[in-house]
Amino acid sequence: xxxxxxxxxxxHKRYGAVEVLKGVDCTMAQGEVISIIGSSGSGKTTMxxxxxxxxxxxxxxxxIDGQEIGYETVGGVRRRKKEKEIARQRAMTGMAFxxxxxxxxxxxxxxxxxxxxxxxxxxxxxxxxxxxKWLDRVGLLSRMDHYPGQLSGxxxxxxxxxxxxxxxxxxxxxxxxxxxxDPELVNEVLQVIKxxxxxxxxxxxxxxxxxxAYEVSTRVIFMNQGRIGEEGNPREMFxxxxxxxxxxxxxxxxxx
Amino acid sequence: xxxSLNFAAVWRSFDLLLEGLALSLGLAFAAILVGCVxxxxxxxxxxxxxxxxxxxxxxYVTVIRNTPILVLVLFSYFALPQLGVRLGKIESFVLxxxxxxxxxxxxxxxxxxxxxxxxxxxxxxxxxxxxMQIRTSIILPLMLRNVLPSLSSTMISLxxxxxxAAAIAVPELTFEARKINVETFRVIETxxxxxxxxxxxxxxxxxxxxxxxxxxxxxx
Numbered sequence: 001x002x003x004x005x006x007x008x009x010x011x012h013k014r015y016g017a018v019e020v021l022k023g024v025d026c027t028m029a030q031g032e033v034i035s036i037i038g039s040s041g042s043g044k045t046t047m048x049x050x051x052x053x054x055x056x057x058x059x060x061x062x063x064i065d066g067q068e069i070g071y072e073t074v075g076g077v078r079r080r081k082k083e084k085e086i087a088r089q090r091a092m093t094g095m096a097f098x099x100x101x102x103x104x105x106x107x108x109x110x111x112x113x114x115x116x117x118x119x120x121x122x123x124x125x126x127x128x129x130x131x132x133k134w135l136d137r138v139g140l141l142s143r144m145d146h147y148p149g150q151l152s153g154x155x156x157x158x159x160x161x162x163x164x165x166x167x168x169x170x171x172x173x174x175x176x177x178x179x180x181x182d183p184e185l186v187n188e189v190l191q192v193i194k195x196x197x198x199x200x201x202x203x204x205x206x207x208x209x210x211x212x213a214y215e216v217s218t219r220v221i222f223m224n225q226g227r228i229g230e231e232g233n234p235r236e237m238f239x240x241x242x243x244x245x246x247x248x249x250x251x252x253x254x255x256x
Numbered sequence: 257x258x259x260s261l262n263f264a265a266v267w268r269s270f271d272l273l274l275e276g277l278a279l280s281l282g283l284a285f286a287a288i289l290v291g292c293v294x295x296x297x298x299x300x301x302x303x304x305x306x307x308x309x310x311x312x313x314x315x316y317v318t319v320i321r322n323t324p325i326l327v328l329v330l331f332s333y334f335a336l337p338q339l340g341v342r343l344g345k346i347e348s349f350v351l352x353x354x355x356x357x358x359x360x361x362x363x364x365x366x367x368x369x370x371x372x373x374x375x376x377x378x379x380x381x382x383x384x385x386x387x388m389q390i391r392t393s394i395i396l397p398l399m400l401r402n403v404l405p406s407l408s409s410t411m412i413s414l415x416x417x418x419x420x421a422a423a424i425a426v427p428e429l430t431f432e433a434r435k436i437n438v439e440t441f442r443v444i445e446t447x448x449x450x451x452x453x454x455x456x457x458x459x460x461x462x463x464x465x466x467x468x469x470x471x472x473x474x475x476x
Contacts, residue, residue: 054378083386091384101379105397105474114393115383149476160379167383 002029005065005171005202006051012059013046020046021057022226028171028204033197035213035234036206038223039249044206047223048173051204052093053086064092065170091119094164098176100156102148108135108159109144112166120167134162138192154185158192165196172196174205190216210253214238222246265440266449269432276432277453283346283428284415287353288361291414294354295361302366313362320359326420328352333424349421357414364406368399401472408465412458419454429453 006028013021020043028034036044049055051062053070062069069089071078080086102111112131116122122130135144138158140151148156157177164172174193178186190212197203197216207213213220214234222230222237222245230237230246241247266273301313320328332352333345343351372395380390419430433450437443 052382054381087381087384087386090381093382095379095382097375097379097382099373099375101373101375103376103379103394103398105401115385118389118393119384147475149474163383 005030007063010060013057033203035217036221042223043226044223093171094169095173096177100160112163134166138162153181154188172203266445269436276429280418280428283418290354291357294358298362299365317359368403371402372398404469
């Protein structure tokens with residue numbers, strides 16, 4: 001049997017009085033590629049950001065490899081784990097952002113090396129060779145000594161993916177990674193992600209690329225108003241949506 | 257209008273002016289160094305979510321920035337001893353200028369901190385860095401680059417503020433110039449030379465800081 005990697009139970013998240021996640025349950029096995037789709041404001045990005053504690057959440061639990069993320073309950077009182085422990089847990093996941101968020105004062109190689117040195121405790125030479133390997137993998141070995149400002153959007157996003165992947169995470173989180181790209185640069189990034197999927201990397205992707213979600217995902221989750229509206233195999237879901245909301249969403253998002 | 261320029265008397269005492277200038281630079285350097293530490297800590301206080309840091313930091317900046325520096329200089333030299341704090345002229349002035357510059361630099365640094373996009377911190381968190389590592393490896397280097405232009409003008413104006421040490425007879429450039437002025441009666445010459453020394457020093461400082469700025473500029 002494949003092993004459970006991620007287990008989300010009754011996840012609740014509020015911004016003040018507004019509840020954006022109203023009880024999300026989700027179990028993900030090792031090696032799965034899950035796309036999260038849904039209209040803006042449905043909570044898909046928020047859910048992703050809870051998994052690596054970029055967002056606090058007020059109820060429910062998230063487990064990765066059986067470890068409870070971010071919070072612990074001691075004597076019946078739920079409290080945030082210590083900062084160091086949360087940092088260690090965050091390193092179990094890798095994340096790529098919509099805006100790339102590369103460190104602009106560091107070359108591509110140094111962007112990848114920073115976490116390897118500071119978090120994984122590698123020496124400079126080892127970190128450099130790991131960075132080389134992953135930058136090569138995303139097709140940017142020749143650009144490794146370029147600064148982010150000298151790279152195109154698509155190249156920057158590939159460096160950002162290499163930076164996350166080089167840390168050897170158990171789970172990769174992709175947050176609308178092609179939304180800020182010019183259309184002609186989208187494909188090079190999707191190809192990289194597809195390659196990772198083929199290698200068996202476990203991935204959660206928040207995406208608006210319906211065609212891509214259809215092709216690459218083992219499962220699709222449709223978020224609707226802070227809850228999972230529908231989930232399943234992409235071939236069934238995209239062709240025969242069970243709910244009216246998903247049917248409308250698919251129609252409006254030009255999947256055909 | 258019978259005044260004819262004669263710099264000879266000033267040149268004879270030129271070494272005194274240079275010694276004064278050296279002391280001015282020393283005062284500025286020490287004060288700004290301490291001021292940078294105070295300013296940085298205060299800036300983090302100003303942007304802190306925690307009110308226990310934010311309020312005192314805000315109060316410090318408000319009080320110091322709204323008090324004339326000459327008043328602060330006179331206060332620490334003449335009033336503090338009455339309260340039992342006895343400092344030498346130089347120590348007293350350096351401390352005052354450090355506290356004064358801390359308030360100005362705090363505002364400069366605060367702007368710099370706010371100019372770093374939140375996504376930078378999140379990217380650091382996502383790879384497992386701690387808040388402290390994010391500060392030292394990402395936020396500070398980016399912030400420093402962003403503030404260099406305004407840091408440079410703040411530093412130059414703080415350097416010029418060392419002339420106020422003359423008010424408590426610290427033998428820096430302005431004090432020495434006044435002495436030469438009194439001894440030689442070459443009023444115009446003395447103050448022209450002193451001004452030129454200030455201008456030249458500030459220009460060199462500005463050029464140095466511009467060089468640092470160019471050196472640190474991120475290629476694009």
